[in-house]
Amino acid sequence: MxxxxxxxxxxxxxxxxxxxxxxxxxxxxxxxxxxHGVFSRPQHALAGQSYLxxxxxxxxxxxxxxxxxxxxxxxxxxxxxxxxxxNSVNPIMAQGTALAGLTMLAGFDCDITAELASGDEIELDxxxxxxxxxxxxxxAT
Amino acid sequence: xxxxxxxxAMLAGELGPVRKLALExxxxxxxxxxxxxxxxxxxxxxxxxxxxxxxAGVAWLEKLASHPSRERRVRxxxxxxxxxxxxxxxxxxxxxxxxxxxxxxxxxAFVKLGVLMTDTCINYQTVMSxxxxxxxxxxxxxxxxxxxxxxxxxxxxxxxxxxxxxxxxGRTPRYGFHLDERRRATLMIELDWIPERLDDWGxxxxxxGKLAGNYWAVPVIEGLERAPGSDALKHFGAAxxxxxxxxxxxxxxxxxxxxRLEDVAGPGLPRHRVGRDAVRALQAGYRDGGSVxxxxxxxxxxxxxxxxxxxxxxxxxRFKIPLLAVTSPQVKPDAERMGFVAxxxxxxxxxxxxxxxxxxxxxxxxxxxxxxxLATNSAKLVNILGGYGYRPLLASMEACVGAAHTGTLQ
Numbered sequence: 001m002x003x004x005x006x007x008x009x010x011x012x013x014x015x016x017x018x019x020x021x022x023x024x025x026x027x028x029x030x031x032x033x034x035x036h037g038v039f040s041r042p043q044h045a046l047a048g049q050s051y052l053x054x055x056x057x058x059x060x061x062x063x064x065x066x067x068x069x070x071x072x073x074x075x076x077x078x079x080x081x082x083x084x085x086x087n088s089v090n091p092i093m094a095q096g097t098a099l100a101g102l103t104m105l106a107g108f109d110c111d112i113t114a115e116l117a118s119g120d121e122i123e124l125d126x127x128x129x130x131x132x133x134x135x136x137x138x139x140a141t
Numbered sequence: 142x143x144x145x146x147x148x149x150a151m152l153a154g155e156l157g158p159v160r161k162l163a164l165e166x167x168x169x170x171x172x173x174x175x176x177x178x179x180x181x182x183x184x185x186x187x188x189x190x191x192x193x194x195x196x197a198g199v200a201w202l203e204k205l206a207s208h209p210s211r212e213r214r215v216r217x218x219x220x221x222x223x224x225x226x227x228x229x230x231x232x233x234x235x236x237x238x239x240x241x242x243x244x245x246x247x248x249x250a251f252v253k254l255g256v257l258m259t260d261t262c263i264n265y266q267t268v269m270s271x272x273x274x275x276x277x278x279x280x281x282x283x284x285x286x287x288x289x290x291x292x293x294x295x296x297x298x299x300x301x302x303x304x305x306x307x308x309x310x311g312r313t314p315r316y317g318f319h320l321d322e323r324r325r326a327t328l329m330i331e332l333d334w335i336p337e338r339l340d341d342w343g344x345x346x347x348x349x350g351k352l353a354g355n356y357w358a359v360p361v362i363e364g365l366e367r368a369p370g371s372d373a374l375k376h377f378g379a380a381x382x383x384x385x386x387x388x389x390x391x392x393x394x395x396x397x398x399x400x401r402l403e404d405v406a407g408p409g410l411p412r413h414r415v416g417r418d419a420v421r422a423l424q425a426g427y428r429d430g431g432s433v434x435x436x437x438x439x440x441x442x443x444x445x446x447x448x449x450x451x452x453x454x455x456x457x458x459r460f461k462i463p464l465l466a467v468t469s470p471q472v473k474p475d476a477e478r479m480g481f482v483a484x485x486x487x488x489x490x491x492x493x494x495x496x497x498x499x500x501x502x503x504x505x506x507x508x509x510x511x512x513x514x515l516a517t518n519s520a521k522l523v524n525i526l527g528g529y530g531y532r533p534l535l536a537s538m539e540a541c542v543g544a545a546h547t548g549t550l551q
């Protein structure tokens with residue numbers, strides 16, 4: 001384990017995966033092509049990238065209430081992110097994550113999008129509200 | 142979370158599996174946010190268009206609706222946000238039969254659950270506004286921000302599953318904007334310019350939403366010389382919620398909790414001056430002077446007064462491209478009775494009811510109709526549609542109607 005970060009909020013079960021990181025917001029309706037599992041909003045920092053099988057690490061939940069349903073629908077087709085990590089989160093993301101049965105950690109004393117990088121292998125442990133870095137995608141500078 | 146006897150009984154399944162499931166969902170959310178207990182709510186408002194629900198969400202609703210009536214019906218007045226179609230205009234929109242079939246299944250399920258199919262995102266103008274201090278469970282961010290800010294009611298953003306759960310249990314977890322301390326201002330906005338047009342009010346809301354930046358931010362706005370009207374605050378709040386996920390703002394001397402600045406703000410808040418330049422800069426990102434494929438007035442649904450103004454603008458024109466005006470099922474009969482619908486449609490426009498453009502399979506109907514360059518006066522709509530493959534253009538209602546007439550946005 002290389003580093004760990006505690007969150008203020010957590011739900012779901014423990015898991016490991018590869019992070020996809022950006023200091024940008026997230027809304028299932030505004031930002032995604034949910035059919036194909038890619039970020040479709042041209043202005044989004046992850047535009048064109050697939051989120052399938054990735055732990056999304058983003059700044060904050062944005063936009064409307066649709067994500068509360070959409071995460072469940074995406075999960076039913078295997079087109080949801082593996083898990084979600086946010087600096088701050090709104091109720092919609094918590095409601096949608098709960099319905100979809102996903103894992104989410106949110107609220108850190110640091111900027112979690114600056115601490116992690118795309119490609120990092122990380123572990124989420126909701127019981128202890130902890131994000132652990134298992135392997136870095138690139139050496140720390 | 143502390144549960145009273147009634148909540149314990151629901152959780153134990155004594156009121157049936159539907160209410161048990163609903164309370165369990167609410168507990169997950171409440172515990173995530175550290176809620177101490179539940180607060181009773183008097184109304185719920187559900188966003189549940191089938192583009193969001195998909196097959197999985199509709200099947201989830203149908204499963205709830207399959208239980209006996211006494212177990213499945215909501216306990217408080219529970220109403221709906223716009224649906225994903227206006228069945229009378231679906232063919233003109235080129236919506237596919239499967240979309241309509243999914244809509245019908247969702248509606249059937251909601252009716253069995255005892256939900257009132259109001260199909261509106263302007264319930265505060267058309268059905269029943271919440272009152273100051275009233276705890277409610279509203280979906281649609283525009284409804285929440287208007288109710289919290291202009292009415293002084295208390296709601297978090299309640300997505301469809303949570304709003305339905307609140308309808309079924311009659312309560313919601315007490316966190317966020319149900320709490321006094323969360324309703325205090327966190328940043329101050331000093332206005333040095335006051336908009337006149339609705340698209341300007343929307344763009345101003347967008348600028349402030351971007352500055353606020355997240356759900357827990359509460360802007361307090363100073364500098365208004367007189368109270369804006371309901372439609373202005375509708376566009377202002379809807380855009381602020383859309384661009385910033387903001388659920389509550391205060392306007393000193395206007396909104397009910399902010400008679401004076403010190404009622405909602407302590408010393409030392411971050412301050413921002415916002416004026417015409419910031420609004421024009423935001424609008425410039427949604428203008429390029431080219432051709433237009435379709436004009437849409439929606440998000441939020443139009444009030445009777447907006448339709449009256451639109452009818453005035455349509456008189457004597459003949460449109461080259463489609464113009465869609467979307468309103469609520471409550472407003473449309475009045476607009477028909479007063480001749481507004483006939484005047485808009487005489488120019489070649491179409492008035493739709495009970496849906497919202499972006500909640501009606503916007504990507505698919507855009508592709509089916511060849512609509513990419515879309516002009517609107519809604520800042521909220523331009524923010525959403527970029528992700529649906531459109532090039533959204535923001536302009537005044539007057540300029541948009543002109544674009545419908547000429548095919549070019551001047």
